[in-house]
Amino acid sequence: MKLETKHTGDHRSSVGNPRLKQAYIGLQAWKKVIYSDPTNFTTNWVGSSVCSYRGIFCGPAMDDNTTTVVSGIDLNHLDIAGFLPDELGLLSDLAVFHINSNRFCGILPQSLSNLSLLHELDVSNNRFVGPFPSVVLSLPSLRYLDLRYNEFEGAVPSQLFNNITLDAIFVNNNRFTSVIPSNLGMSTASVVVFANNKFGGCLPPSIANFANSMEELLLINTSLTGCLPEEVGYLYKLRVLDVSNNQLVGPIPYSIAGLSHLEQLNLAHNMMSGDVSTGICVLPNLANFTLSYNYFCEEEGICGNLTSRGVVFDDRRNCLIGKKQQRSKKECDAVLDHPVHCHHFQCRQQT
Known part of the structure; x- marks a missing residue:
């Protein structure tokens, strides 16, 4: 999916919008555990107007088109190093999460199970480790799952193939x-x-x-x-x-x-x-x-x-x-x- 939603930087900032406030907490927690950003892509992740952050895409909430939410993240091909904090689970309106071709490491946090609207998850070409990330099995809307080029190990659970929404694995x-x-x-x-x-x-x-x-x-x-x-x-x-x-x-x-x-x-x-x-x-x-x-x-x-x-x-x-x-x-x-x-x-x- 190509992210086309434009940033909405000032009209509907996180002030008075609980969902954007939650997104702000999650994104700031993530910024703190980014250890290397060679292109300085996340340097403008400052202040409460999260919709103006580079790589962050906002749009109307699926359950309320008068409320702006963070609906997509695209940090592909940026060579960023760090890990994914539990607070990313606060971005509960995410539909697209793309971070391929970076140096993120560690494991996928279980808090991602809060992302019930997520339909594209691409964490390929990073340095994630551990067993198959079982959290992806709890994402009811997931259609595109890309785990390739990491260091995941052990068995691929049979439950993955009970998912009738997945189109690409x-x-x-x-x-x-x-x-x-x-x-x-x-x-x-x-x-x-x-x-x-x-x-x-x-x-x-x-x-x-x-x-x-x-x-x-x-x-x-x-x-x-x-x-x-x-x-x-x-x-x-x-x-x-x-x-x-x-x-x-x-x-x-x-x-x-x-x-x-x-x-x-x-x-x-x-x-x-x-x-x-x-x-x-x-x-x-x-x-x-x-x-x-x-x-x-x-x-x-x-x-x-x-x-x-x-x-x-x-x-x-x-x-x-x-x-x-x-x-x-x-x-x-x-x-x-x-x-x-x-x-x-x-x-x-x-x-």
Whole structure:
């Protein structure tokens, strides 16, 4: 969401407005725990007219359009260092909170649970630590959650996927472990990015529950094992599927051939094998198909020359006879002599 509400610096200051008074207390408490502000962005956070503060956006209250409140905060890309004080919970009218690309550290305060109107929370590219910030599970209006590029660790709670309001979930590039929750598809998110964590386990069949919403699913480098479930092919709105750099085995589910909106499919750097079927290669919107560094042994029909269709295609380091830059016979035999039976793999579950 782009913050467009203009500052209203003098007409409705915090004088006589209890909500702006509360916002003033919260913002002043925050300023006291900002240790470095290299661009001096917060130097005008002085006085009670909080709507004139840089990065602070005001507008009419949702329950009373005659009352001005602080509705948004945007401190993106400012290299500010500090932490988030409990007093931020006083800004109960916040709808948007963006502080990405700074040096904020510590944990997200539990007082943020007071922000019942918050629908965008972006704390990405900072130095936050600790377990998954459970406070975000108590935000009833949240639609956009961005926690990427921090130092959060431990399990991602299954409750996150019980939230039917969330549209975008970014938890990539943290230190999350355990497994991907088995109730993964209970939310209605259109974008989910798990990349660059250490989840392990396999992609649960419940992914099928995302069928009516999922458009982008990125699971790059998440230590996934087992086979891709056939249920991936039920995500009929999917445009981007990236499961590269994992330990996936087995064939490409033929159900993927039904994803008519699919534009990007990246299976690279796994241990997948079998045939690459024509049904996938003729998908009408396919623009980029990468299957390099696997053990595929045959490309059906047009799959052998996808570049002729204008598709960006990479099939290096497989077991494709007659193709250049393939694995050695010894490498291929070591894997292909032990065919994978996907029904033997069982997901470890987390509820």
